[in-house]
Amino acid sequence: MSMVLASYLLCAIFLLVLLRILRRKFPVYSKPNLPPGSMGWPFLGETLQLYSHHPDSFFATRQARYGEIFKTHILGCPCVMLASPDAIRFVLVAHSSLFKPTYPPSKERLIGPSALFFHQGAYHSQIKKLVQESLSLDVIRHMVPQVDSIAVSALESWSSAGIVSTFHQMKEFTFDVAVSSIFGHLGACHKEKLKRNYFVLDRGYNCFPLNFPGSLYRKSVMAREALSNIIQDIVQQRKEETTMQKRDLLGYMLNFRGGEKGEPLTENQISDNIIGVLFAAQDTTASLLTWILKYLHDNSDVLESVRAEQAAIYRANEEGKQPLTWAQTRKMVVTNRVIMESMRMASIISFTFREAVADVEYKAIYDDQ
Numbered sequence: 001m002s003m004v005l006a007s008y009l010l011c012a013i014f015l016l017v018l019l020r021i022l023r024r025k026f027p028v029y030s031k032p033n034l035p036p037g038s039m040g041w042p043f044l045g046e047t048l049q050l051y052s053h054h055p056d057s058f059f060a061t062r063q064a065r066y067g068e069i070f071k072t073h074i075l076g077c078p079c080v081m082l083a084s085p086d087a088i089r090f091v092l093v094a095h096s097s098l099f100k101p102t103y104p105p106s107k108e109r110l111i112g113p114s115a116l117f118f119h120q121g122a123y124h125s126q127i128k129k130l131v132q133e134s135l136s137l138d139v140i141r142h143m144v145p146q147v148d149s150i151a152v153s154a155l156e157s158w159s160s161a162g163i164v165s166t167f168h169q170m171k172e173f174t175f176d177v178a179v180s181s182i183f184g185h186l187g188a189c190h191k192e193k194l195k196r197n198y199f200v201l202d203r204g205y206n207c208f209p210l211n212f213p214g215s216l217y218r219k220s221v222m223a224r225e226a227l228s229n230i231i232q233d234i235v236q237q238r239k240e241e242t243t244m245q246k247r248d249l250l251g252y253m254l255n256f257r258g259g260e261k262g263e264p265l266t267e268n269q270i271s272d273n274i275i276g277v278l279f280a281a282q283d284t285t286a287s288l289l290t291w292i293l294k295y296l297h298d299n300s301d302v303l304e305s306v307r308a309e310q311a312a313i314y315r316a317n318e319e320g321k322q323p324l325t326w327a328q329t330r331k332m333v334v335t336n337r338v339i340m341e342s343m344r345m346a347s348i349i350s351f352t353f354r355e356a357v358a359d360v361e362y363k364a365i366y367d368d369q
Contacts, residue, residue, distance in 0.1 A: 035080060037062065037071035045073025047208055055350040059083060069362065075104040076209060081351070090362055091354055102355035106209030106217065110201060110224050111279060112272025126258050127273055134181065134249035141326040142247075143181065148324035150176045166293055170286035171202075178281040182274055183234060184248040193230050197223040198278065205279075224275070231271045249277065284348050291346035292338060302338060309334045 040046035050058045059081060062070050068084035082088055091099055101117050108118055116127040133139075154173045158164050175198065179191060186194075204220030211218050238246075238254060253270050257263065265273075296303040313328050314320055 035069045035071050036066045037081075039071065039073040039078060043076070045076070045078070047074050047076075050074050051206075051208060059351065075106060077104050079353075087362065095360070098356060098358055098360050099354040100357055102353050104209075104353070107205065110205055110220055111276050112224075112228075112268070114266075114269040114272035115276030116273060117276055117280075122258075126256070130252045130256060131249065131273075131277060134247070134252050139247050144326045144329060145323035146180050147177055150180065152320070167286060167290045170289045171199075171282060174282045174285040174289070175199075175278070177285075178278055180248075181281075182249040182277060184246050184251070186234070190230060190234055194227065197226045197230065198275075201227065202283075227275060228268070228271045231274055232267050235267060235270060249274065287348040288339075288342060288346060291348070292342045295342055295345070296338065302334075305334045306338060 038046060040049070046058075053061075062072065062081070063083045068087055069080060069082050071078070071080050073079070082091060100120055103111070103117065108115075111117065116124050116131070119127075150173065154169065154176075158169060172195075175195060176191075179186060179194060183190075200223035201220045204216035204218075204223075207216040207220075209217045211221060235250070235254070238250060250270070253265055253273070256265055258265075296306065309332060313324070313331070316328070317324065
């Protein structure tokens with residue numbers, strides 16, 4: 001009898017300790033001061049529902065049920081979703097000082113912890129300035145013939161391929177342009193290795209972060225390590241050159257000296273920020289280009305106007321024998337209006353993340369997550 005009582009007592013103590021551990025690891029999100037919504041399953045949250053639907057459908061369903069602000073749990077993070085222009089303006093403009101850019105840990109691992117997205121203050125400002133310098137107006141002027149060459153090559157490959165996936169091809173095109181902007185002239189071997197591993201990383205970037213052999217996320221992690229090695233090899237080659245005064249992002253990063261002692265960026269800082277810039281430049285630009293083609297397809301009169309404008313420039317360049325110039329891009333009035341209107345109309349990202357740095361109250365809803 002005493003043995004039975006002892007067993008019950010031990011079980012009770014074990015369950016009590018287990019419940020305390022689970023409560024700390026998976027806190028209960030039923031605080032009355034949080035907005036309505038569902039936190040889903042422990043650890044999984046609503047991530048499975050997110051991936052089994054289109055992101056727009058996932059959020060639209062919850063917005064219809066809970067309103068413009070609701071709580072959920074995705075990608076391992078408890079969060080509050082804002083789904084109205086007023087709420088987004090509250091976070092990104094009116095009270096931006098109460099929030100900082102953030103990403104789920106799984107995404108931060110794939111991009112790299114030193115990327116400027118994950119920092120504030122002096123380091124963020126320094127890296128941001130380097131990126132801006134590499135994309136200055138003067139640099140872009142000199143890049144026009146390179147971008148023109150990449151575009152012509154892409155169009156030739158599409159014309160012989162029959163049916164192509166627009167968004168996928170735009171991602172490849174914008175990747176090639178981004179690589180040219182970051183590294184300048186890059187050998188075919190390095191470029192192919194970068195592209196192959198980058199797209200492996202990209203395929204697992206938005207998957208559920210289960211890091212076990214064979215999973216998409218594990219493949220992405222391994223591709224991320226390979227990308228670091230490739231970039232560091234490129235960096236080493238650049239350092240061995242007689243001059244590093246090149247006006248690409250890598251050149252600006254290698255020549256940077258910061259802090260009181262004038263310290264250079266580490267190889268990890270360079271790799272993380274290069275991969276971060278690739279992500280920032282490639283996906284959003286490819287999405288916008290895809291929307292532009294869609295809008296042109298739907299508006300045949302505008303399409304004909306753009307064709308006429310581009311045909312005139314093509315003829316002026318001896319049927320494409322001469323490269324496109326910066327001055328000619330300034331004469332693309334109709335094309336520029338199409339781009340600007342597409343940017344106004346299109347939603348090029350489904351959602352983005354911010355983390356509250358202090359308790360925030362929005363329309364009498366209190367958030368301390």
